[in-house]
Structure formats: C-alpha cells, structure tokens
Amino acid sequence: MNATQEQLKLKLAQALVAAFGSDYTGVDPILVSASNPKFGDFQANVALSLSKKLGMQPRAIASAIVEKLDISDICDPPEIAGPGFINLKLQTSYLEAQLNAIKADPRLGVPTAKNPQKEIVDFSSPNIAKEMHVGHLRSTIIGDCIARILEFRGHDVLRLNHVGDWGTQFGMLITHLVDTYPDIGLMETSLGNYLHGDINIGDLVEFYREAKKKFDNDEEFRERSRQAVVNLQSEKEPFTTAAWTLICQASRKEFQEIYDRLDIELEERGESFYNRYLPKVVEDLEKAGLLEENQGAKCVFLDGFTNREGEPLPLIVQKSDGGYNYATTDLASLRYRIQEDQAKRIIYVTDAGQANHFAQFMQVAKKADWIPDDVELVHVPFGLVLGDDGKKFKTRSGDTVRLRDLLDEAVSRTRADLEARLTEEDREETEEFINNVADVVGISAVKYADLSQNRTSNYVFSYDKMLALKGNTAPYMLYAYVRNQGISREGNIDFENLGTDAKIILREDTELTLAKHLLQLDEVISEVEQDLLPNRLCDYLYNLSDKFNKFYENCPVLKSEEPIRTSRLMLCDLTARTLKLGLDLLGINVLERM
Numbered sequence: 001m002n003a004t005q006e007q008l009k010l011k012l013a014q015a016l017v018a019a020f021g022s023d024y025t026g027v028d029p030i031l032v033s034a035s036n037p038k039f040g041d042f043q044a045n046v047a048l049s050l051s052k053k054l055g056m057q058p059r060a061i062a063s064a065i066v067e068k069l070d071i072s073d074i075c076d077p078p079e080i081a082g083p084g085f086i087n088l089k090l091q092t093s094y095l096e097a098q099l100n101a102i103k104a105d106p107r108l109g110v111p112t113a114k115n116p117q118k119e120i121v122d123f124s125s126p127n128i129a130k131e132m133h134v135g136h137l138r139s140t141i142i143g144d145c146i147a148r149i150l151e152f153r154g155h156d157v158l159r160l161n162h163v164g165d166w167g168t169q170f171g172m173l174i175t176h177l178v179d180t181y182p183d184i185g186l187m188e189t190s191l192g193n194y195l196h197g198d199i200n201i202g203d204l205v206e207f208y209r210e211a212k213k214k215f216d217n218d219e220e221f222r223e224r225s226r227q228a229v230v231n232l233q234s235e236k237e238p239f240t241t242a243a244w245t246l247i248c249q250a251s252r253k254e255f256q257e258i259y260d261r262l263d264i265e266l267e268e269r270g271e272s273f274y275n276r277y278l279p280k281v282v283e284d285l286e287k288a289g290l291l292e293e294n295q296g297a298k299c300v301f302l303d304g305f306t307n308r309e310g311e312p313l314p315l316i317v318q319k320s321d322g323g324y325n326y327a328t329t330d331l332a333s334l335r336y337r338i339q340e341d342q343a344k345r346i347i348y349v350t351d352a353g354q355a356n357h358f359a360q361f362m363q364v365a366k367k368a369d370w371i372p373d374d375v376e377l378v379h380v381p382f383g384l385v386l387g388d389d390g391k392k393f394k395t396r397s398g399d400t401v402r403l404r405d406l407l408d409e410a411v412s413r414t415r416a417d418l419e420a421r422l423t424e425e426d427r428e429e430t431e432e433f434i435n436n437v438a439d440v441v442g443i444s445a446v447k448y449a450d451l452s453q454n455r456t457s458n459y460v461f462s463y464d465k466m467l468a469l470k471g472n473t474a475p476y477m478l479y480a481y482v483r484n485q486g487i488s489r490e491g492n493i494d495f496e497n498l499g500t501d502a503k504i505i506l507r508e509d510t511e512l513t514l515a516k517h518l519l520q521l522d523e524v525i526s527e528v529e530q531d532l533l534p535n536r537l538c539d540y541l542y543n544l545s546d547k548f549n550k551f552y553e554n555c556p557v558l559k560s561e562e563p564i565r566t567s568r569l570m571l572c573d574l575t576a577r578t579l580k581l582g583l584d585l586l587g588i589n590v591l592e593r594m
C-alpha cells in the first residue's frame with residue numbers, strides 16, 4: 001500500500017465514522033485496486049460488507065459515506081457503481097504534483113522504513129573444499145537482492161555467509177594434506193600459526209575426492225582422520241588448526257572470485273564460529289526438559305514430523321559419539337544472532353530441500369523459548385535449477401557445472417552476440433568497450449534470469465532465453481535504459497537545473513498510465529521487503545518499460561512544443577532513473593551505452 005492509498009483509506013474510514021457514528025471506528029474500508037481500470041484506480045467495497053449490520057442497501061450506505069468523504073484534492077468526484085462499490089479515480093493534477101515532488105528525490109519517493117531494525121540475511125553459505133554449485137549461486141543472487149532492498153529501506157543489515165567449515169570431513173582433509181605434503185611444518189608467529197612448505201592444493205574438489213577415497217578404503221587413514229577431528233574440535237592442537245585454516249583459505253579464495261565477479265558483499269561467519277557454543281545448546285535443552293535419549297543420541301522429539309509408522313521424529317542435537325551436527329550449529333547460531341547481534345528478523349536463503357531442517361530447529365528453539373516475540377525467523381526457500389531436459393542442471397558429460405565456467409559461458413555468448421550486432425550495424429568499438437559490455441550484460445543476464453522467476457518454483461537454465469534481447473530479460477531491461485537515456489541526451493536539457501517552473505504535465509492516456517506506474521515503486525519495494533519475492537520488482541520494471549514504450553509510441557517527445565517537450569523529457573528521465581534504481585536493487589549495474 002503506498003502513501004496515496006493510505007491517505008484514501010484514512011479519509012474513507014473518517015467518512016464512515018462521520019456517517020454512521022463512532023461504533024464504526026476502525027472498520028476497514030476495504031480499499032483495493034479497481035477491478036477494471038475503466039472505472040478508475042481504486043474501489044472501496046466496505047458498503048457491501050456493512051449491509052447486514054446496518055440493515056441498509058449497500059448503495060445507500062455507499063452514498064452516505066460519499067457524502068461525508070472529502071478527497072477532492074486527490075480524486076475526481078467518487079462514483080457509486082454496481083451493487084455499492086465506491087469508485088475512485090485519481091486526479092490528473094494530483095498525479096502531476098506527486099511526480100513533480102519525486103523528480104528531485106534521489107530515492108524517487110521511496111521512504112525509508114518507519115522502524116528500521118537489525119536484519120540478518122544468511123545466504124550463499126557454500127561448503128569448504130566442495131564445489132560451490134548452482135544452488136549456492138541462487139542463494140547468493142537472491143540473498144544479495146534481499147539484502148540490497150532492506151539496506152535501501154534503511155535497515156541495519158548483516159549479510160552472513162554461514163559457510164560449512166566444520167565437521168568430520170575435515171579429519172580426512174587434514175590427514176590427506178599431511179600425507180600429500182610431508183615436508184610441511186608449523187610456524188608459530190605473533191600473528192598466529194600457519195603451515196609452511198611447498199603446498200599447492202590446486203583443485204580442492206579433486207583433493208576432496210582423493211581424501212574420501214582413502215578414507216573409504218584405508219583403516220589406518222581413517223583412524224588418523226578421526227584423531228584429527230578430535231584435535232581440531234578441541235581447538236588446542238596448533239598444527240591441526242593451522243592445517244584446517246590452510247584448507248579453508250584455499251576454498252575461500254575460490255569463493256571470493258565468484259563474489260567479486262557477482263559484486264557481492266558478505267561477511268564470513270562459518271559453522272566453526274559456533275563450535276564453542278554447542279555444548280551449551282544441549283545443556284540448555286536439557287534444562288528446559290526437552291532432551292531425550294534415543295539409541296544413545298540426544299534429541300528433541302518434534303510435533304508434526306512423523307516417520308512411516310506415524311511416530312514422532314526426533315531432531316538429533318548430539319550424536320551417540322558425542323559429536324554435534326548441522327542442526328545443533330543452527331540452534332547455536334540462532335541464539336548468538338538474537339542475543340549478541342540483536343537481530344529482529346533472521347532470513348535464511350536456501351533451496352527448498354532444506355525446508356524441514358529449518359522448520360525443525362526453529363520449532364525446537366520455540367519450544368525452548370529462545371525466540372522473543374519481537375524476533376521473526378524466515379526461511380526463504382527456492383526451487384531447483386534445471387537443464388533443458390527438465391533434470392537437475394548438469395554439464396553435457398553429467399558433471400556438476402562449475403560456477404566459474406557458467407559465468408564465463410554467459411559472458412562469452414554475450415560477447416559473440418555483441419560482435420555480431422556491431423558488424424551488422426557497421427559499428428566500431430574498442431576492445432575495452434566490448435569487454436565491459438559483455439561482462440556486465442552476461443553477469444546481469446544470469447542474475448536477472450534467476451530473480452525474475454518466482455523463487456519458489458524450479459527454473460530451467462537457458463543461456464538463449466536469458467540473453468535474448470526481447471522479453472523479461474536483463475539485456476532487454478538494460479537496453480530500455482540505454483534507449484531512454486538516448487532520448488534524454490538528444491533532448492539536450494539539463495535535468496538537474498531545470499528551474500522550478502519546469503513541470504510534468506499529463507495529457508494523454510499513455511502518459512497517465514506511465515505516471516501511475518512510476519508512482520508505484522514504493523509499494524513494490526515494501527512488498528518485496530515483506531514477502532521477500534524479488535520477482536515482483538522484476539515484473540514492475542518490465543511493465544515499466546512496456547508502459548514507457550507505449551507512451552513513446554503515442555507521444556512525440558523531441559518534436560513537441562514547450563512546455564510539453566520538457567515535461568515528456570522529464571518523464572523519460574524519471575523512467576530511466578526508476579529503471580536504474582530498480583536494477584541496482586537487483587544487483588545489476590546499468591550501462592550508458594551498449
């Protein structure tokens with residue numbers, strides 16, 4: 001609901017009380033968008049719902065409300081239609097005034113949140129020594145977009161990378177490291193301990209595979225790996241800790257390359273961070289009387305999760321060997337984020353496959369009374385990335401796709417398209433220009449393809465579709481911006497120094513439609529802030545460029561007489577700035593030329 005709607009709602013509520021008395025204070029006037037734009041912009045349906053209570057015909061109720069309704073500064077005189085709808089149509093002068101007010105505002109009329117709060121977005125979160133896969137890519141893109149929108153609204157956002165940097169697999173990785181580089185030694189320095197020697201892990205995924213193979217086949221290796229885990233978890237054995245650090249750093253370097261290319265800011269606080277808080281989780285669950293032993297494991301039985309026999313399922317928080325798991329870590333991190341970070345909303349962005357995990361540990365935390373009433377926990381699930389064949393996205397040979405290769409491919413295809421276009425248009429551009437355009441458009445296409453889908457559904461990854469110049473794609477949106485800028489440039493006016501008498505004037509229907517859409521940005525952004533669906537913003541921007549095109553087809557801009565010429569140029573400029581701001585919130589940089 002935007003400011004205009006809020007104002008209308010308020011005035012309707014006041015009219016209702018004026019007409020029928022204070023018993024009707026707080027009654028919702030049921031203001032919604034008009035079911036048919038022919039009838040106006042909004043309709044209030046309250047008269048129909050009050051008919052029984054008042055013992056009156058809805059149309060009579062509607063006219064009694066309208067009689068007391070003073071909205072002459074916002075709308076044309078209201079009309080009563082059908083069984084008793086109150087139809088409202090925004091006045092052109094009102095729309096003009098609104099646009100003239102936002103045109104000098106860098107936030108384009110989007111207010112900051114009334115109650116800014118601490119929000120944590122837990123996203124990306126790949127696992128050390130494993131490949132960062134397309135699922136992590138989705139989490140990274142969606143999480144970043146959500147964080148950008150919350151930041152724009154003025155919230156204090158903590159972007160957390162909950163990397164999988166802890167667990168029994170590190171035993172075998174450390175042992176394999178020692179076996180592969182027998183010459184390594186420990187250096188103890190004032191800045192901490194590290195390993196020295198000729199170490200070059202190279203391909204970490206391959207390294208992981210080798211370690212796993214030995215672990216599965218060699219009892220002696222397995223035993224040493226177990227000892228390494230014990231050493232690591234005690235955090236007291238410097239060599240093991242240094243080896244672990246080295247492995248994490250190698251992975252981190254690879255992740256960072258991806259983050260740099262995608263322009264992602266993230267603070268790493270991995271699972272290991274919570275190691276020291278794990279025993280206390282179990283202790284406090286015990287104190288809360290929630291803990292039960294089940295085949296040697298400590299667990300909490302869950303409501304609403306049952307096995308095939310219909311018996312309640314347990315959430316294990318400590319395994320029979322004393323080890324902790326993914327859920328224990330999430331319980332510890334949850335407490336830390338509430339108590340230390342003082343978060344009021346914690347948003348977890350992962351694939352829908354983890355929905356049970358989130359529902360389960362959140363249920364346990366609620367049972368233990370660890371979640372204050374003013375704290376909200378939200379799992380933001382997303383669907384799978386599929387290949388053309390409708391199966392999980394893979395390379396032709398059936399391997400998981402490396403993100404680096406995926407981004408390279410998007411960029412090189414963009415480059416090929418661009419070069420073909422340059423030849424066709426007989427245009428010459430520098431190598432630098434071509435590189436930059438290919439990079440921006442290629443990366444943006446990958447991001448936009450992901451964000452423009454309703455995240456809850458699976459989506460089919462297709463280079464052809466995401467790179468198409470037509471349709472709801474990044475290249476199309478970036479073009480819309482460039483074209484728009486081109487018109488403004490040709491108009492040759494200085495938007496920043498237009499003077500106060502330069503005003504937006506709305507004459508044609510297509511201008512009015514565009515104007516109304518431009519004024520809906522704040523509503524869309526607060527919707528995304530609530531329901532965390534970035535595709536709403538993509539849809540908004542796509543519709544914006546569609547409405548702009550219709551306006552541009554219908555209304556001459558550069559050839560118009562003043563003051564219409566300047567007014568229309570200002571509409572172009574506002575559209576361009578709205579596109580730029582919207583794309584920026586999606587994590588996409590615009591180009592001035594392409």
Ligand SMILES: NC(=[NH2+])NCCC[C@H](N)C(=O)O
Nearest residue numbers: 122125126127162163164350
């Ligand atoms: N707090 C969380 N559990 N965050 C998500 C972690 C994602 C996990 N590392 C994975 O790759 O699936």
